[in-house]
Amino acid sequence: MARPVVSPLVPGRNLVLIGLMGSGKSTVGRLVAERLGRPFVDTDARIEAELGMSVAEVFARQGERAFRAAEAQAIRHVSALRGQVVAVGGGAVVDTDNVLHLKATGDVVLLEAAPAELAARVAGEGVAARPLLADGDDVEARLAALLAERAEAYRQAADVILDTSGRTAAEVVDDLLAWATGQPGLLAREEIPA
Ligand code: S3P
Secondary structure, three states, rough: OOOOOOOOOOOOEEEEOOOOOOHHHHHHHHHHHHHHHOOEHHHHHHHHHHHHOHHHHHHHHHHHHHHHHHHHHHHHHHHHHOOOOOEOOHHHHHHHHEEEHHHEEEEEEEOOOOOHHHHHHHHHOOHHHHHHHHOOOHHHHHHHHHHHHHHHHHHHOOOOOEEEOOOOHHHHHHHHHHHHHHHOOOOOHOOOOO
């Protein structure tokens, strides 16, 4: 029987992390990238470097539309390459064109947790950097509303859903790698744990 040829010279598909603010995309993404020896790309950080200001400043000075345009651009750039671990902002996959680009070269992992747990995580990091949460006093209610609005888009985009409730980042990394190992073409041969 013919076996799929996986050359060490051919990078695997991108591993793309999506989910609401506080779901752990950046933390888990950075750890997965370290384990696999892949570059880690956070599209929010890319936008900040490109525009020379923080995400909060982009929202305040130029508005959400300008941020979404920069986000779409960052997603097109990152999707042109393979072999990366990519974290995108929580609203990125609401735009179906962004999803098409991400899925063309990557497999998409949705990180989920209940709004109460997400709220506790973002409170630890400070909400000031997150303009969609900075205004309201009830962060948990705001996250629950965003989840209701986006749940369908998240599920449509996801190739797999990982429940991160009550789990440490290291445990989520193990779950993610166990899943990724079974996905054809996602990891290059030398990346697959023995
Ligand atoms: C947003 C999430 C943020 C950032 C921006 C908008 C959203 O990223 O892109 O503040 O619409 O959910 P994180 O999910 O990494 O916090």
